[in-house]
Amino acid sequence: MSIFKDNKLQNTPVSELGEFGLIEHITKSFDCKNKSSEKGVGDDAAVLNFSKDKFQLISTDMLVEGVHFDLSYSPLKHLGYKAVAVNVSDICAMNGVATQVTVSIAISNRFSVEAIEELYSGIHLACAKYNIDLVGGDTTSSTSGLVLSISVVGEVNKKKISYRSGAKENDLVVVTGDLGAAYLGLQILKREKEIFLENPGVQPDLQGNDYSLQRQLKAEARVKLIEVLNELKIVPTSMIDVSDGLTSEILHIAKQSDVGITIYEDKLPIDHTTMNLARELNLNPIFCALNGGEDYELLFTISQDHYEKLKKDVDFTIIGHVTDKSEGNNFITNDSSSHPITAQGWDPIINNKKPQEK
Amino acid sequence: MSIFKDNKLQNTPVSELGEFGLIEHITKSFDCKNKSSEKGVGDDAAVLNFSKDKFQLISTDMLVEGVHFDLSYSPLKHLGYKAVAVNVSDICAMNGVATQVTVSIAISNRFSVEAIEELYSGIHLACAKYNIDLVGGDTTSSTSGLVLSISVVGEVNKKKISYRSGAKENDLVVVTGDLGAAYLGLQILKREKEIFLENPGVQPDLQGNDYSLQRQLKAEARVKLIEVLNELKIVPTSMIDVSDGLTSEILHIAKQSDVGITIYEDKLPIDHTTMNLARELNLNPIFCALNGGEDYELLFTISQDHYEKLKKDVDFTIIGHVTDKSEGNNFITNDSSSHPITAQGWDPIINNKKPQEK
16 A cells, blocks of 8 residues: 555566566666766676776575575575675676675564674685675665675776677687586585475484585685686686576577577586486486576687687686577587577477486 | 584574674674775675775665565665665765666565556665666565565765764764655655554545655655765765664764764754654654654764855754764753763653653
8 A cells, every 4th residue: 555646567577577678678768878878787797987998787586585585495695695696796897807796685573693793704714715804784674584786896907898788600619617516506405405394303304415516505616717817818708607597608608799699518617416316306417407597607719719728727617609699599409400499498398309307 | 403413502682782783793703804995894885896986785675565665655666776776875975876676576466567667666766866777686476465675885985985983073973964854754655554454434634744645655865965975075074874864874983983972952854744743643753863764864074174065054963073982972951961871862751751652
């Protein structure tokens, strides 16, 4: 109810637009007017122009209990660490270096001082790891659960910034590290929570899944690999971090660069423990690698001139190439058949392969 | 419950420390290490050093439905406007100029696309008014109400920055505009909500209280007065914005500047409509001016050399002076008696004057 009667609003559900649609819808009426606003909404970070040789970068994330994390299997310390790390990852995705962070929290009265200390001990660890300073924030009450809002500030040499929009035809598509493990870590945690809820006396069985659990609970930003690219004198023509899933990020780069992208099943970097765990959980490891999300690896494109520099480095995998836009975005499976990459991601069920649990 | 058993946390309620105590407790272990981190937690904004002549400023606020606002009497458009304005006010309080803002929202499914458009129309208005650009944000689901997190970026000439910590003995204490109206506006809104809840057919009676309602619902940042100070070549020795209430802000400046502050009842700027409305609501107008909060005026100290420049300007009121720390913080009432200013604010009840409704 509102005591103000003047607004007769229509009632279109947000689900009709989706998150990306809603953001596009809301922000289309906002233009940047200040000369220090180099680039606003639409990349991993906003780009500010306050100095001669470098751009400043700012990115922000909001994490809501029950939506982005479940405190029954995300320890507060891990949550604090991850919240900072994933924001640093956004700065990496601009080829930048994170320098400061602000942390705001809304907490209900079920959180004690000691619980908040746990959360901040994780934030502290991440700040130390990534050499960034906590410079501000806000602390307030919440009527329900925990809400975290993190903003990170960073810098990048103006000549080295990588937007999502610079991929060129014939560029190589590269991804760092390996994919799919974080998603499987989440499945393990969900499984153990179910078992715990049914049998509260049973201790969680997390043994043997260290890698995927660590990838889920203690995400890391790929700052070292940004340094490696810098040493190799490679400036990606476009870059994004893998937060929502590889296919989703592929589509962002393709759309914003106005190109097509083709990637290959047999090139996808998947750790052997991820392969084994996926099979154990009756999941398709390729599906996990393509759509799982939360890997916080970097997906980028480079000129073919740099091929020799990266081809032998195990931290980087060339998974495809950039085409003309008219060719669309395609995933080539091991049987050499081509499947369009859609906003829904590549799903073995949608693609009429053997149905497996999603 | 947590499926992780390793943490045996104690259970100290946050109320034992209070908000300021909690922030101090949490942030004491965080040091700034990057040379671009000029000043971290503890002022109206963090101060970043990315360029030669100017500092960059960043401040952030989190607003939670049911804690900071009540949508039954805060229209979404007003809420969006105010959320930006109060952040711009933090940049003003550093003697700076706001340039960019990021807005993150968590929304439950009771918010329609049209409701979010209303919110952003207010944000848009504020961006236009203050000449700032919306450059980023995050949009996510919420399990309960609406949560807003705003970060604002600004700039200030390095020679003109005003911290809370620079007040000197014999400086004059100045406040802009007038005090207490925003608090009374809130009381009117609360009263009308009560009446509405008892008699849903009754239209709210808001007539005649335009000024206090506007001060509550459409807070403004004092950017024009920062420009005036600049034109007058006055750099405040210390500055803060009046968000929590005058006494609370007086204590912040006194503590951080290591001085005492004395202010006078007969100097407090109170609009005549505030005086009348306070009496109508059976409230002490002096109490409202001292403790009400949300006026978003600027409280600052200046060298006595600037006295002549400000004494005739109605937008600025000299309300007291800075003393040695040993004299403490005092409020001198019209009968010339001195009352210590405490963290609880100056309350006519606590101070044994005629008891009135708080």
